[in-house]
Amino acid sequence: MSRILTCTDLTLSYEKQAVVSELNIHVDEGDCLCILGENGSGKSTLVKALVGLIKPQRGTVIYEGLKRHEIGYLPQQSAAQKDFPASVEEIVLSGTLPRSMGYIKKENRLEAEKNMELLGILPIRKKSFAALSGGQQQRVLLARAFCAAKKLLVLDEPVTGLDPLVSAELYSIIEEKNATEGLTVISVSHAPERACHTASKILHLGGGGAQFFGTADEYLASEIGQKYLCADDHHHHHGERRKVQ
C-alpha cells in the first residue's frame, strides 16, 4: 500500500488559540481513517486543514500521488445552503466540475446518474434542494462528494441528524465504496463502535491536547478508547432499559 497523505507536527489554530497541536498522522491508499472526539475538540478544523481550506500554523500536510481534484469533501452541515434554489441534479453534477471546467460532458452526466442511483435520489433528481428533508439533502451532498472523490473521500459527520436506519444505510454505502473500489476514506464520526468495526485507523482528538492515533484494535485497548467506548455503551444500555420500562 502506498502512502497518500502525511501530516507532520501539524498545529492548527484560530487567532493564536491552538485547536490541534503537534499532530502526526499518515493515511495509505485504501485506508479508512475514522476521526473521533468530543464536540469542539477540533475534528472539523483538522478536516478543513486536510482538504486545504485552512493553512496550518506550523507543520505540514503532504499529498503523494493525489491531486486536489481527486478529493471529494462533505462539509459539516451549513445553514446557508438549506434554502438554496437548485435542483438535486445540478448539485450532484457540480461534483464533477473540477475535472471538466467547461460544459457538462456525457461522462459527467453518467457519473452523476450512477451516484444518484446509488444513494436512491434518482427519482427526485428534478426536485428543488430547498424542498428536501434533512436526510435527502445529506444524500444529495454525499452523491456530490462521490462524484468528486476519485481517490479520497473526506466526510465531516456524514450522518448527523439522520435516523438510525438511514445512518446505517449511508455508512454501508460508504464502506462498500471503500472495500470494493479501494477509495480512501477519512470520516469524522460520533459512533465509535461502528468506527472500530470498519476503520483501519482511528484518530481520537481529546480535549486538552490528548491524542490517539493507531489501529482499531490498539484503540480498543487504549485508555482513551476504553473511556470513550464505555460512555457510548452506557448510553446504549440506558436507552434499552428505558424502552423496557
Add this chain to the structure above:
Amino acid sequence: MTFSDIFSDPMVREIVFRALTVGSLVSLCAAVLGVSLVLRRYSMIGDGLSHVGFFALSVAAALGLGTTNSLEISIPIVIFAAFLLMKLTESGVMKGDAATAVVSTGAVAVGVVIFTFAQGSMTSDICSSLFGSASVVTLTDKDLILSIVMSVLVIALYLVFYRLVFSVTFDEGFAKASGAPVSFCNLLISVLTAVVIVVGMKLIGSIMISALVVFPALTAMRLAGSFKRVIGIAGAVSVICFVLGFFAGCLLGLPTGPCVIIVNMTVYALCALCKRGN
C-alpha cells in the same frame, strides 16, 4: 408625452431606442449576477460599488470631464474598489457587510467634498448622478457602444464560467477543497458586478442601482426551484420590468430609475402574495 409622440418623431425614437437597448442589457446583466450575489449574502455589494461609482463621477467632474464623459474613469476605479472589497473580506480583516459599509460611505463622503470643490457648490450634476438622469438624452454614441460591448462581455464570461459560478455560489468550501479556482471566480464576479454597476448608474442612479441586482433575483427565487431557471427568470423579469418602468416614466414624465424599481417591487410583491396564496 404619449405613445404616438415616442414613435412618430425620429429624434425621440432614436433616444428611446438607445435608452431601451442600454437599459435592457444592463437589467439583464444585473439580474443574472444578482442571483449569485444575493445567494452568497452579498446583496449590498452593488450598493457599495455604486457609491464608489459616485466618487468616480466626482473625480471626473474635478478633472473637468463632466459626468457625461466619465465611463473611462469610473470603470477602473470601481473595479479596483470591487477588488479591494473582495480582498478585505477574503483575508478576514473585515466581514463582508462591514467592508461594504466602510467603502461605500467613505466614497460618498469624499465624493461630495470633491464635487463641491470642483464646482463651488452642489449642483444638478450631483443630483443626476445620485438619482439617475431624469431625461435619457445624455446617452451618447460612445455610451451606447461601450454599454453594449460591456454587457455582451459580462454575459459571455458568465456563460463560459457558469459551472464554476454555480459551484462556488452553492458551496465555496467544497469547490475549494476539490481544487476549483475559487479566488478567480470571486474576482470574476466582483469585476463583472463593478462593470454592470457603472454602466447602469447612468440610467438608474447610484442610490438605486442595487435594486436591479436584488429584486429580480428575489422574484425568481420565489418562482423556480432550479438554479438555471432562477437565472433565466431573473433575467426575463428584469428586462420586462425595465421596459415597463421606462415607458411608464416617459408617459408620466417621471425619471426612469424610480419607475423601473417601483415596477420591480410590485412584481416581487405580487409573486410573494401569489405563492403564499397557493
